[in-house]
Amino acid sequence: MQLLWLPHRHITREGWIILALMGVSLLIHLFGIKRDLPWTPEIDETYFVRPVMHMIITGSWNPQWFGHPGSTVIYPLAFLGRIWNTIAHQGYLFGADPDFTVTFDAYAYEFYILGRLITISYSVLCIPLVYLIGRRVFNPTISLIGAGFMLLSALVIEHGQTVRSDTAAAFWSLLSIWLCLSWYEAPSYRRLLLTCIAMGMAIATRYFMVALIPVFLVANVLIALGRLESWSRRVTRFVITALFGGAVIVGAFVIATPFLVLDFRTALTNILGEARSSHLGADGLSPIGNFWWYVSDAIPRSTSWPHLISAMIGIAQTVRQRSVQGWLLLIFMGIFLFGISLSGLHWQRWIIQIIPIVWLFAAAGLVTVAQWLARFFKPAGSVRMARYPALLGVLIILASIWPAGQVAALTIRYTGPSTRELAREWILQHLPPGSKIAQEWYTAPLRSEDFIGYEAVGKITRSSPDGEYIVFSCFALAQNRTLDAYHHDGYDYLVVSSQMYDRFLAEPERYADETAFYQRLFRETVIVQEFLPSAYNDGPIIHIYSLRQGYQPSDS
Secondary structure, three states, rough: OOOOOOOOOOOOOOHHHHHHHHHHHHHHHHHHOOOOOOOOOOOOHHHHHHHHHHHHHOOOOOOOOOOOOHHHHHHHHHHHHHHHHHHHOOOOOOOOOHHHHHHHHHHHHHHHHHHHHHHHHHHHHHHHHHHHHHHHHHOOHHHHHHHHHHHHHHHHHHHOOOOOOHHHHHHHHHHHHHHHHHHOOOOHHHHHHHHHHHHHHHOOOEEEHHHHHHHHHHHHHHHHHHOOOHHHHHHHHHHHHHHHHHHHHHHHHHHHHHHHHHHHHHHHHHHHOOOOOOOOOOOOHHHHHHHHHHHHHHHHHHHOOOHHHHHHHHHHHHHHHHHHHHHHHHHHHHHHHHHHHHOOOHHHHHHHOHHHHHHHHHHHHHHHHHHHHHHHHOOOHHHHHHHHHHHHHHHHHHHOOOOOHHHHHHHHHHOOOOHHHHHHHHHHHHOOOOOOEEOOOOOOOOOHHHOOOOOOOOEEEEEEEEEEEEEEEEEEOOOOHHHHHHHHHOOOOEEEEEEHHHHHHOOOOOOOOHHHHHHHHHOOOOOEEEOOOEEEEEOOOOOEEEEOOOOOOOOO
């Protein structure tokens, strides 16, 4: 195929379409790259940028965090961060750079932007891989439609704009699948080697990508069964290939994440932390409940119901046609969903790695439906088939209206300040200097410590244009504390976010004390300002309450 490989003289028409899709995707991603910078990063981004900060300061290649493990994000960011620090801030290109602490304090947002550029690149590069996989499993029409549907993935775009491992894992998993399909169609040790290296890199990005290994094993079985040899030779070839491939996967993983082995105690602590079974707003379901939640809620919200129904039709058609390549995609999707459903937690973002595959099956389903409808027209032959492209176009447009609207709305919201930024500006302009403020996560970014880690809590003094505020930041104001306690400790204002209190209020029986805290806060204190998301402002609802205007402690 002449799509992207430079040795070919010309780029095909399909190649230009894919390049155009990549260009549009890049523009959409770049619209939202700023988010709340330079004031604060997104919650989980510190887990990837903080190891880079440590690596540059100490000169060590040990990130000291292996939660995902995220190596394909952390190490590229460490490399680019070094170069940028050297060019822009006269830092050291090699060895330890203790002065980087001062640089990071002043320019932390620059390194978050670098990280976001990396994850955006991964996201954009998923588009040609979707096309390549579609060409091997289906046909050029379906592959182009599936690649185009990647522009409709608001979930993928949103997480591609943050320093996380989601889009990196999607890229490496898609690359692994494409290489595996290539190896299945034309077995060779070179293709086997590339396939297993890509799988090792995928697992070094997110542990969940071990779901790729069964795809490799099934392909190996099918290759062995297809050989015109005795059964003993087939079994021998299968075993040798499996052992060689397994060694390459493990080797690629270890090379990409060497300190997981060398610093195994830290790695085990991180892995156990990520494997926790409780998290506010993301737990409480059984494995079956998790699986049903992904199928009936997360996937439809990440695509659309028309696309999900189309994907089911595409899957049924693939099963009926007994497409081996299609079955390999289904095996990956099924095992991946089964694996993430075993966790005690459930997150919509965990399905990002299979969304591109869903888009491909959705494209196959729409093509199938368009073909069915074309057969109902009375004119026969070429006249009937001439109506097929128009029918397909109408179906694509109808199915894509809602997700396209979601992407457009997301892009527009990211062009304006978020509610968190608006809350910050209002506090700096309206609250008197010396005010004592207690706030929870997802509220006004008043602390530079957020760039080091949101888990840091305590009283922090920060300068405003007119003086200083005393800011106490914690996960949730309602946890292990009462309104009276905040009043007695002299706090003037409490700042809360719907992204926190909605989780408690959704389970009042489980979080009775926290629910009572927020209900009393809403009922008995004076709200001095409210910030609501709109078509031009992203973010949660943020309320600022006064404890000095009319609040009466219960023991007064």
